[in-house]
Amino acid sequence: MAASRPHDLDPFSDHAAVQDEREAIAESTLAVGRNATLTLGTDTVIVLDEGLRKATGFNCFGLWPQRTTSTRSIPYFNVLWAEIVKDDLTIRYAKPESKSADSPVHVAYINYTLDSSAYTQERASRWVHRLLDRAYGQSRRNKRIKLLINPFGGAGKASKLYTREIEPIFAAARCEVDVEHTTHAGHAVEICERLDINAYDVVASASGDGLPHECINGLAKKPNAAEALRKVAIVQLPCGSGNAMSWNLNGTGECSTAALCIVKGVRTPLDLVSVTQGDKRTISFLSQSLGIVAESDLGTENLRWMGGTRFTFGFLVRLLGKTVYPCEIAMKTAIDDKQEIRRHYARQMVRREQENPLLQSELDGPLDTSTNLGLPPLQYGTINDPLPTDAGWTPLTPYPTLGNFYCGNMTMMAADMPFFPASLPSDGLLDLVTIDGDIGRMKSIGLLLSVPKGTFFDKDCVNTYKVQAVRVIPRYGPGVEDAQHLQHKKKTGYFSVDGEKMPFEPFQLEVHRGLGTVLSRHVGRYEAIGPKGWQDIEVGRANS
Numbered sequence: 288m289a290a291s292r293p294h295d296l297d298p299f300s301d302h303a304a305v306q307d308e309r310e311a312i313a314e315s316t317l318a319v320g321r322n323a324t325l326t327l328g329t330d331t332v333i334v335l336d337e338g339l340r341k342a343t344g345f346n347c348f349g350l351w352p353q354r355t356t357s358t359r360s361i362p363y364f365n366v367l368w369a370e371i372v373k374d375d376l377t378i379r380y381a382k383p384e385s386k387s388a389d390s391p392v393h394v395a396y397i398n399y400t401l402d403s404s405a406y407t408q409e410r411a412s413r414w415v416h417r418l419l420d421r422a423y424g425q426s427r428r429n430k431r432i433k434l435l436i437n438p439f440g441g442a443g444k445a446s447k448l449y450t451r452e453i454e455p456i457f458a459a460a461r462c463e464v465d466v467e468h469t470t471h472a473g474h475a476v477e478i479c480e481r482l483d484i485n486a487y488d489v490v491a492s493a494s495g496d497g498l499p500h501e502c503i504n505g506l507a508k509k510p511n512a513a514e515a516l517r518k519v520a521i522v523q524l525p526c527g528s529g530n531a532m533s534w535n536l537n538g539t540g541e542c543s544t545a546a547l548c549i550v551k552g553v554r555t556p557l558d559l560v561s562v563t564q565g566d567k568r569t570i571s572f573l574s575q576s577l578g579i580v581a582e583s584d585l586g587t588e589n590l591r592w593m594g595g596t597r598f599t600f601g602f603l604v605r606l607l608g609k610t611v612y613p614c615e616i617a618m619k620t621a622i623d624d625k626q627e628i629r630r631h632y633a634r635q636m637v638r639r640e641q642e643n644p645l646l647q648s649e650l651d652g653p654l655d656t657s658t659n660l661g662l663p664p665l666q667y668g669t670i671n672d673p674l675p676t677d678a679g680w681t682p683l684t685p686y687p688t689l690g691n692f693y694c695g696n697m698t699m700m701a702a703d704m705p706f707f708p709a710s711l712p713s714d715g716l717l718d719l720v721t722i723d724g725d726i727g728r729m730k731s732i733g734l735l736l737s738v739p740k741g742t743f744f745d746k747d748c749v750n751t752y753k754v755q756a757v758r759v760i761p762r763y764g765p766g767v768e769d770a771q772h773l774q775h776k777k778k779t780g781y782f783s784v785d786g787e788k789m790p791f792e793p794f795q796l797e798v799h800r801g802l803g804t805v806l807s808r809h810v811g812r813y814e815a816i817g818p819k820g821w822q823d824i825e826v827g828r829a830n831s
C-alpha cells in the first residue's frame with residue numbers, strides 16, 4: 288500500500304517536510320498527567336481530560352450515571368496568560384458567562400502539575416511559548432496602560448465596573464496598569480498633555496466618549512503631538528451611555544469583554560479631524576453634528592431624568608415640528624455617489640484582507656517628520672481664511688431647509704445606531720450626511736426607524752458624501768436676522784463634536800489620515816457590516 292511505503296522510497300515525498308510536520312504535531316500536544324493532554328489546535332487550545340468527565344445525574348432508567356464530554360476548547364483570543372511556576376502549568380482565560388454574542392466574560396483558569404523531569408519541563412516551556420504566540424499574534428503582550436476613570440461616568444458606576452469587571456482581566460493578562468481618577472472636566476486633557484509617551488502603550492478611559500475625546504486633545508497639545516498620537520493608543524472601557532468607540536472597535540458595550548479586546552487589540556491608525564472655530568483648533572475622533580442630532584443630544588440636558596429615551600424624544604419633537612437649521616456649506620468632496628461609496632468601501636476591505644499579515648510598522652507608514660512631529664499643518668487653512676478654491680471644493684451654498692448636518696468618522700454612534708455604515712478607520716475621508724428638515728412627518732419617522740435596521744444609508748432623502756474638508760456657516764440662532772422669516776426661528780443653536788458641546792459659530796473641518804492610533808479587534812476595520820450590498824461589488828485585487 289502506498290501509504291505504508293517508507294518515505295525515502297517515495298520520489299514525491301519531501302522527507303524533511305514530513306518529519307517537520309510530525310514533530311510539529313508531536314510538539315503541539317502536551318501530556319499533563321496520566322489522563323490529560325493539552326493540544327494547540329487551529330483556533331483553540333483543546334483540553335482533553337478524563338477528569339472533566341463528571342457524573343451529572345442518571346439516565347432515564349436511573350441506573351447509569353450520565354457522562355459529560357471530557358474535552359473543552361478555549362479560543363486563543365480568550366487566552367489571557369499561561370505560565371509554569373515550579374511544577375504548575377496554569378492557563379488563565381476569559382470565560383463567557385453565557386452563549387450570547389455580547390456576553391460578559393470573567394477570568395477562569397486551568398491548572399496541571401507537571402512531573403519535574405527536565406525533559407517534561409523543557410517541553411512544557413516550549414509549549415507555553417507557542418501557546419502565547421498564538422494567543423497574542425500581532426498584539427503586544429503585557430501592555431502598559433494608563434487608565435483613567437471618570438467617577439461620574441455611566442451614572443457614577445465607572446469605578447465599581449472597573450474593580451469588578453475590568454481589573455481582573457488586565458491582572459490575569461499581566462498588563463501593567465496605572466490608575467488615575469479624573470477630578471474635573473478637562474482633567475484628562477491635562478493628564479495626557481503631560482503623559483510620558485515612552486512609559487505607556489495605551490491610554491484607556493473607563494467612561495463614555497467624552498474622556499477619549501479629551502485624551503486625544505491632550506496628546507494633540509504636546510509639541511510632538513503627531514509622535515504621541517502615533518505611539519500611544521487611545522481606547523475606551525464602555526462605562527458611559529453611548530460608548531461609540533467601544534462599539535466600533537470592539538463590537539461590545541460590556542466592560543469585561545472590552546477589557547479582553549484591549550488585551551488582544553491590534554494597533555490601528557485612525558483618521559482624526561481638525562475642527563477650527565475662531566482661533567481654536569480642536570481634534571475630533573468620532574462625529575460633528577449640527578441641527579437635529581446635536582439638539583436631540585445637547586438641547587435635552589434638562590430631560591436627563593428620561594435616560595437614553597431623551598435622545599429619541601428630542602429627535603421626535605423636532606421631526607414632528609419640521610424644524611429646520613439653515614446653513615451655508617462648502618465641501619471638498621471626494622465621492623458623492625452612493626454606489627461609488629460602496630465601491631470605495633469594498634476596495635478598502637479587500638486591501639485590509641491583503642494587508643492583514645503585514646507588520647504593524649508597515650501598516651502605520653512612515654511618520655511625517657517635516658513638522659517636527661507636531662500636529663500636521665492645515666492644508667485648507669482655518670475658518671478665518673478665505674474659502675479654498677482648490678479642485679473639489681464646492682462654493683459656499685445655501686441650505687435653507689437643512690434639518691441635519693452629521694459627519695461621522697466611525698460607523699456606530701451608539702449601540703444599534705449605525706449612522707455611517709461606509710466609514711473606515713483610516714481612509715482619510717469623513718462620511719457626511721445631510722437631510723432636509725421639511726420632509727413629511729411619516730417619512731421622518733421611517734428615517735429614524737431605519738437607523739437600527741441598517742437601511743438609513745439607502746434612503747433617498749439621505750444625502751451622503753465622502754469628504755476631506757467642510758466649511759459650515761449657520762444662518763440661524765442668535766443675531767441672525769435673515770432667519771426671521773423661517774417657520775421656526777431658533778433662539779440658539781447647538782454644535783456637537785464627539786458628543787461634547789462646542790461654541791455655536793461657524794466652523795471648518797479637515798481630516799488627517801491615520802493621525803491617531805487605537806486598538807481594534809481586527810486590523811484596520813470597524814466591527815460593522817458596511818453599507819448594504821458592498822460584498823456584491825467586484826473589485827480587482829491587483830489594483831484595489
Ligand SMILES: Nc1ncnc2c1ncn2[C@@H]1O[C@H](COP(=O)(O)OP(=O)(O)OP(=O)(O)O)[C@@H](O)[C@H]1O
Nearest residue numbers: 440441469470471472473494495497498527528529
Ligand atoms: N471628576 C469629574 N467631574 C466632573 N466632570 C468630569 C469629571 N471627570 C470627567 N468629567 C467630564 O465628564 C464629561 C463626560 O464624560 P464621559 O463622556 O466620559 O461620561 P458620560 O457622560 O457618562 O458618558 P456619555 O457621554 O456616553 O453619556 C467629560 O467631558 C469630562 O470632561
